[in-house]
Every structure is written in structure tokens, then in C-alpha cells.
Amino acid sequence: MGFKDVKSQVIICLENGSYDHEVREKIDIKNLFQCGQLNDDEVIELIRHTRGNEYESSPHHQVSTIDVHVLKPFKNGKRWYIKFYFIEPDAMFISVHESGV
Amino acid sequence: MKIVKEGDSRQVICPECGLTHATYQLRDVSFNDDSGLVKNILAAVCNHCNTVVSIPKQSTAKVRAEYNKIKTPIDVRLPAHFLDILNIATQKIDASLGDSFNKALVLYYLHALSSNRFSQNDLGLLLTSDLAKAKASKRFSVKLNEKSINEIKSLMASQKLKNNTEVFKSLILRINEDIVQPKQPKHLAELQNFAAAFA
Numbered sequence: 571m572g573f574k575d576v577k578s579q580v581i582i583c584l585e586n587g588s589y590d591h592e593v594r595e596k597i598d599i600k601n602l603f604q605c606g607q608l609n610d611d612e613v614i615e616l617i618r619h620t621r622g623n624e625y626e627s628s629p630h631h632q633v634s635t636i637d638v639h640v641l642k643p644f645k646n647g648k649r650w651y652i653k654f655y656f657i658e659p660d661a662m663f664i665s666v667h668e669s670g671v
Numbered sequence: 672m673k674i675v676k677e678g679d680s681r682q683v684i685c686p687e688c689g690l691t692h693a694t695y696q697l698r699d700v701s702f703n704d705d706s707g708l709v710k711n712i713l714a715a716v717c718n719h720c721n722t723v724v725s726i727p728k729q730s731t732a733k734v735r736a737e738y739n740k741i742k743t744p745i746d747v748r749l750p751a752h753f754l755d756i757l758n759i760a761t762q763k764i765d766a767s768l769g770d771s772f773n774k775a776l777v778l779y780y781l782h783a784l785s786s787n788r789f790s791q792n793d794l795g796l797l798l799t800s801d802l803a804k805a806k807a808s809k810r811f812s813v814k815l816n817e818k819s820i821n822e823i824k825s826l827m828a829s830q831k832l833k834n835n836t837e838v839f840k841s842l843i844l845r846i847n848e849d850i851v852q853p854k855q856p857k858h859l860a861e862l863q864n865f866a867a868a869f870a
Contacts, residue, residue, distance in 0.1 A: 588673040590725035591727075593724060594686055606731045610728075630684060633689060660673075
């Protein structure tokens with residue numbers, strides 16, 4: 571799946587509310603999306619703002635058939651870090667936070 | 672919006688078990704800094720090791736509500752007459768209110784000014800007035816959530832205020848100008864509506 575497909579697919583998941591937040595037993599307070607401090611529209615805006623050179627992906631360390639996508643958009647003077655993967659039928663968000671936090 | 676039900680199953684990557692299945696169950700999930708606990712939310716629980724693996728979007732509202740309760744204590748020292756200004760302002764808004772409304776009034780102003788609903792004009796200049804120059808012999812303590820902390824930071828940046836004390840001093844001096852000094856207090860109808868929740 572190329573960058574454009576990843577972007578449109580994750581935006582569809584956000585618009586449909588078909589996503590989970592990954593939890594390692596506890597809720598990570600650094601993850602502003604999981605803590606409800608960023609809403610769907612704000613995350614969609616960040617994703618739309620991401621350019622090709624601000625995107626990378628790599629196989630999940632436990633399940634190599636699943637790619638983990640990382641977007642690092644720059645918006646309003648801040649660099650953001652958005653990490654997720656797709657697991658049928660949803661997106662699974664690992665983290666959304668300001669870069670360097 | 673997708674809504675999951677208790678007992679629904681989904682595929683997950685469990686940190687312990689790898690690619691597997693989980694079932695949505697009601698769980699108490701804590702924040703990783705142990706600052707709070709979100710009680711009784713639907714969470715995907717690994718069918719093999721019983722670990723909470725993910726939470727669905729629909730649980731975020733309860734997470735947000737709990738997260739927003741996490742508050743940071745802020746203590747500043749203020750001249751005694753600053754607290755008198757707050758007491759007089761509160762009485763002018765609604766004579767039946769006690770001084771417990773004072774802090775709410777300051778936070779209301781913080782929000783209204785930082786969101787530019789009330790004008791920020793010359794807020795920093797108030798600190799150079801004669802009224803601002805007095806011994807700071809009283810303590811003013813509030814507990815703030817992250818949203819209010821960010822509003823303080825935003826006012827600091829826009830008005831070139833150096834610290835929390837300067838922010839609270841300038842807010843109270845603006846309350847003096849808007850409510851205490853004029854015969855017809857500014858924003859009175861709005862503040863009386865807000866105060867109705869405290870009566």
C-alpha cells in the first residue's frame with residue numbers, strides 16, 4: 571500500500587470511527603489522541619497535512635505481514651508523530667503526540 | 672460511527688501473544704503515570720493472556736473526561752487587595768455568591784481572554800499600574816487541568832508575561848477594570864449566567 575492509499579484508508583477509518591487505540595495494559599498519557607485531547611477532525615487534518623517525505627513504514631516487529639505506518643507532519647510550528655497500522659477491519663492507533671515529547 | 676458491544680471479538684496484536692483475538696469486555700484501565708483510573712470502559716482483552724490490548728474509539732469520551740480531571744496545583748502570592756477585588760467582583764455579579772466563586776471567575780476570565788472572546792488589549796500593561804505594586808502577602812491556590820495550563824502559556828506568550836503570578840495578577844486587574852470600577856460592569860449578563868451554576 572502506497573503513501574496515498576495509506577492516507578486515504580486511515581482517514582476513512584477515522585471518519586467511520588472504525589479504529590481502536592492500542593494499549594499496553596495502561597493508557598499512555600503522552601498519546602493525546604487516546605486521551606481525547608485531539609479529536610478525529612484534528613487528527614484527519616494532521617494526516618492530510620503530511621507530505622510524502624514525512625512518511626515511513628516498516629513491518630510490525632511481532633507480525634511481519636502487517637506494516638506500521640509513521641507520519642511526521644509539521645503544522646502550526648509543531649512536528650507531530652502519528653503511528654498506526656491496519657488490522658481488519660479497522661485501524662489501530664499506537665500513538666499520536668508532539669514530536670520530541 | 673462504529674459501535675462495538677460487550678462480547679464482540681476482534682483480531683489484535685497482543686504484546687505477549689502476537690497476532691491473536693481479543694474480546695471486548697468491561698475493564699478499569701489506569702493511566703501509565705498512575706494519575707487516574709478510567710472505570711468500567713469497554714476494552715479489547717486478549718483471549719489468551721487476559722491483557723487489555725486496545726480500547727475502541729467509543730471509550731475515548733470516558734477517557735477524556737477522566738484525563739481532564741487530572742489537575743496540577745498552582746500557587747501564587749498576591750497582594751491582599753487582589754483578593755478583595757475578587758470578593759467585590761463576585762458580590763457585584765451576584766450578592767448571594769460566596770467567595771468560592773472567586774477562583775471560578777478568574778478561570779472564566781483566563782479562558783475568555785486566552786480564546787480572545789474578551790479583549791487581551793493592554794493586559795500586560797496593567798502590571799505597571801500603581802495598583803499592582805504592593806507586598807504579596809496572600810496566597811492564591813488553584814488546581815488546573817491541562818487545558819487551563821495551556822491557556823496560561825498562551826497568555827504568557829501573547830502578552831509577554833513572565834510567570835504564573837503575572838498571569839493571575841493581570842487577570843485580576845482586568846476583573847477590577849471590567850467589573851469592580853465601572854458603575855455598569857462589563858459582561859454582566861454573561862457572568863450572571865455563568866454564576867447561576869454556583870448559586
